[in-house]
Amino acid sequence: MLRTADIVEALGGRKVLKRQISNLNELRQTVGAGLPYASLEAVMVKFGLARGEAASALHLPQRTIARRKKERKLRADESDRLLRLARLGAQAAYVLGSEEKAARWLRRPNRALGNEVPLELLESDIGARQVEEVLGRIEYGVYS
Numbered sequence: 001m002l003r004t005a006d007i008v009e010a011l012g013g014r015k016v017l018k019r020q021i022s023n024l025n026e027l028r029q030t031v032g033a034g035l036p037y038a039s040l041e042a043v044m045v046k047f048g049l050a051r052g053e054a055a056s057a058l059h060l061p062q063r064t065i066a067r068r069k070k071e072r073k074l075r076a077d078e079s080d081r082l083l084r085l086a087r088l089g090a091q092a093a094y095v096l097g098s099e100e101k102a103a104r105w106l107r108r109p110n111r112a113l114g115n116e117v118p119l120e121l122l123e124s125d126i127g128a129r130q131v132e133e134v135l136g137r138i139e140y141g142v143y144s
Contacts, residue, residue, distance in 0.1 A: 005022075010046055011035065013042075039082060092106060110134060
């Protein structure tokens with residue numbers, strides 16, 4: 001089962017978030033206030049994402065990402081989408097056994113997703129839910 005600590009670690013942990021987050025309420029408050037830009041960089045490094053891949057998954061233009069880098073902070077809605085990416089990346093790493101395997105799985109078309117690439121589905125909540133369901137089936141050994 002995915003823990004809050006796994007999601008926090010994917011977002012850069014205490015070093016990036018500048019506070020200890022030990023439960024979902026604290027994480028929700030932190031995301032609502034806007035995550036630091038460094039969290040985006042931490043997720044990109046952890047799952048080997050190029051800036052364009054991250055921009056697509058977050059449904060953000062690259063120019064907006066460049067602006068957020070200067071501001072050093074994401075807005076609440078952008079932070080929520082980054083949280084979704086970090087959560088599903090962390091879940092994939094947990095289910096598949098490593099961040100490298102998760103990174104590969106997120107980039108490859110998946111038959112259970114109608115041959116869609118999981119990373120590309122993360123731009124919407126329903127797409128993220130589909131990815132989450134497939135990961136759940138893999139975790140419990142259901143044919144996917």
